[in-house]
Structures are given as C-alpha cells and as structure tokens.
Amino acid sequence: MVADANHQLEVVTEQVNEAKVQLEKQQAAVASADQAAADAQTRLDALDGQIRQIARSAYTTEGFSRLDVLLTSDSAEEFVHQIGTLDAIAGHTNEQVAEIATAADAAEQAQATADEAAAQAQKSYDDIAAQQKDLQAKIADYQRQYDALTAPQQQQVLAAHGGDTQAVPSGVIAPSAAAQKAVDTALAQVGDPYVYGAGGPDAFDCSGLTQYAYSAAGVSLPHSSKSQSQMGMAVSRDALQPGDLVFFYSPVSHVGMYIGNGQMVHASTSGQPVKVASLDSMGSYNSARRIAG
Numbered sequence: 388m389v390a391d392a393n394h395q396l397e398v399v400t401e402q403v404n405e406a407k408v409q410l411e412k413q414q415a416a417v418a419s420a421d422q423a424a425a426d427a428q429t430r431l432d433a434l435d436g437q438i439r440q441i442a443r444s445a446y447t448t449e450g451f452s453r454l455d456v457l458l459t460s461d462s463a464e465e466f467v468h469q470i471g472t473l474d475a476i477a478g479h480t481n482e483q484v485a486e487i488a489t490a491a492d493a494a495e496q497a498q499a500t501a502d503e504a505a506a507q508a509q510k511s512y513d514d515i516a517a518q519q520k521d522l523q524a525k526i527a528d529y530q531r532q533y534d535a536l537t538a539p540q541q542q543q544v545l546a547a548h549g550g551d552t553q554a555v556p557s558g559v560i561a562p563s564a565a566a567q568k569a570v571d572t573a574l575a576q577v578g579d580p581y582v583y584g585a586g587g588p589d590a591f592d593c594s595g596l597t598q599y600a601y602s603a604a605g606v607s608l609p610h611s612s613k614s615q616s617q618m619g620m621a622v623s624r625d626a627l628q629p630g631d632l633v634f635f636y637s638p639v640s641h642v643g644m645y646i647g648n649g650q651m652v653h654a655s656t657s658g659q660p661v662k663v664a665s666l667d668s669m670g671s672y673n674s675a676r677r678i679a680g
Contacts, residue, residue, distance in 0.1 A: 427491075559571075569600040570600070597632055612640060
C-alpha cells in the first residue's frame with residue numbers, strides 16, 4: 388500500500404510538472420499575442436496619419452481640383468498627365484485604406500488571441516494550484532504511512548519502487564560532447580536527495596535531474612517526464628547509448644539517464660538519493676529518446 392502511494396505521488400508530481408510546462412507555453416503565447424496586438428496597433432496609428440495626408444491629396448494636387456486642372460492645362464497631353472497623377476494618388480489611397488483595414492483586423496484578432504491565451508493560462512494555473520494542494524496532502528499521508536513502518540519494511544518499500552543501488556561507474560563514454568556533459572553532470576549529483584518538484588542544484592525529482600544535466604550541456608528540456616519523452620528521437624532499447632533518456636510506466640511518469648552496461652542514473656523516489664541502478668530495477672520500462680548525438 389505504501390509502495391503504491393509512493394508511486395502515485397511520483398505520478399502526481401510529474402502531472403504537476405507537465406501542467407507547469409503547458410502553463411509556461413501558454414504564458415509565452417499570451418506575450419506573443421500581446422506583442423502582435425501592439426505591433427498591429429502601432430502600424431494602424433502610423434497608417435492613420437498617412438491616410439489623412441493622402442486623402443487630402445486625392446482630391447487636390449497642390450490646391451488644384453480636377454476642374455482647375457482642366458482649365459489651367461496648356462495642352463491635352465498636360466491635362467492627361469495631371470489627371471493620371473490624381474488617379475494614381477487615388478489608387479494609392481485605396482491601397483492604404485485596404486492596408487489600414489487589414490491592420491485593424493490584425494490588431495483585433497491578435498488581442499482576441501491574447502485574451503483567450505490569458506484565460507487558458509489562468510485555468511491552467513488554477514488546475515496546477517489544485518494539483519499541488521492535493522499533492523501536498525498525499526505527501527503528508529504517505530509520510531505518516533512510511534514512518535509507521537519498521538526499518539526492514541521501509542527498505543522493502545524503497546526497493547520496490549526505487550530499485551537497486553549500484554556503484555558509480557568510472558570512464559563512461561558518451562557518443563557526443565553534449566551527451567558526455569549531461570552524463571557527467573547527472574553522475575555528479577549522485578547522493579543528492581530526492582524532493583518532489585525539485586530541479587537542482589542540490590535536490591531533484593526524476594525529470595528535474597535530467598533537465599538539470601542537459602541544461603549543463605546547453606540543451607533545454609522541459610521539467611516533465613511526459614514532455615521529455617517527446618523530445619529528441621526515439622531509440623530502441625537494444626541501441627541505447629550513454630546520455631539517452633529512458634522512460635518508465637504507461638503513461639510515462641518516470642525518467643532516468645542511461646549510462647551504459649544496462650545501468651542508469653536517476654532520482655528514484657522519496658527517501659532515496661540520486662543513484663545508479665539497473666535499467667531493469669524499475670520493472671516497467673516504456674521507451675527511450677536520444678537527446679544529443
């Protein structure tokens with residue numbers, strides 16, 4: 388029962404992480420839409436001044452009406468030329484009017500998009516807040532259950548979810564500089580505590596560790612095992628290389644980093660530090676992705 392609660396806590400934690408990733412995307416959409424609306428309004432304001440000047444010129448050219456042109460022209464050729472100039476101005480005016488209308492529509496649509504994105508972002512935030520509140524209650528409940536167990540029972544629970552613990556290997560060679568940096572960084576965190584929702588530098592959850600490791604290599608990953616499982620390229624289990632991310636459960640709710648020889652480094656579960664373990668220790672392998680080289 389406690390082991391199940393432990394796993395469910397990680398599932399909820401990763402759901403919260405994923406919701407935060409989506410919220411950040413929506414907040415970026417709000418910023419983009421707001422900027423688009425502002426740009427469209429700026430263009431609209433600029434065109435408004437232009438159109439007023441051009442409109443005045445459409446009916447008179449240097450104070451002359453079409454009748455003035457007819458009466459003051461010295462020849463038919465001059466008359467045709469000046470009328471052509473007036474028509475050209477009028478045509479340009481029509482183009483400017485159409486451009487203003489387009490800019491106005493763009494500004495209105497951009498603002499509507501911004502408002503919709505803002506509403507979605509707010510809803511996501513509210514959902515996250517509710518999930519976090521529920522998560523905290525579950526964490527407290529789990530801790531009470533765990534503390535009531537004997538020491539051997541606690542070890543059994545940790546082993547059931549966290550897997551075995553193996554020695555940190557030396558000389559792990561990754562296929563690219565970025566993957567090597569990520570592997571070295573992840574291994575350097577061995578011994579750091581597992582904390583729900585943590586992304587370093589002194590504590591981690593599973594996706595926080597892999598995000599932190601690849602960030603050191605200049606590669607940006609979302610703080611979510613689900614989102615990370617959609618990054619990079621798919622790789623089969625028999626083709627794994629150090630630096631590849633390995634995912635567990637269905638739907639994905641845990642991630643580790645493969646380091647070769649059937650081993651991974653991961654932030655496994657509450658009560659256990661970041662550690663090296665067998666790839667088979669989680670018992671529910673799902674898939675793998677190659678993030679770098």
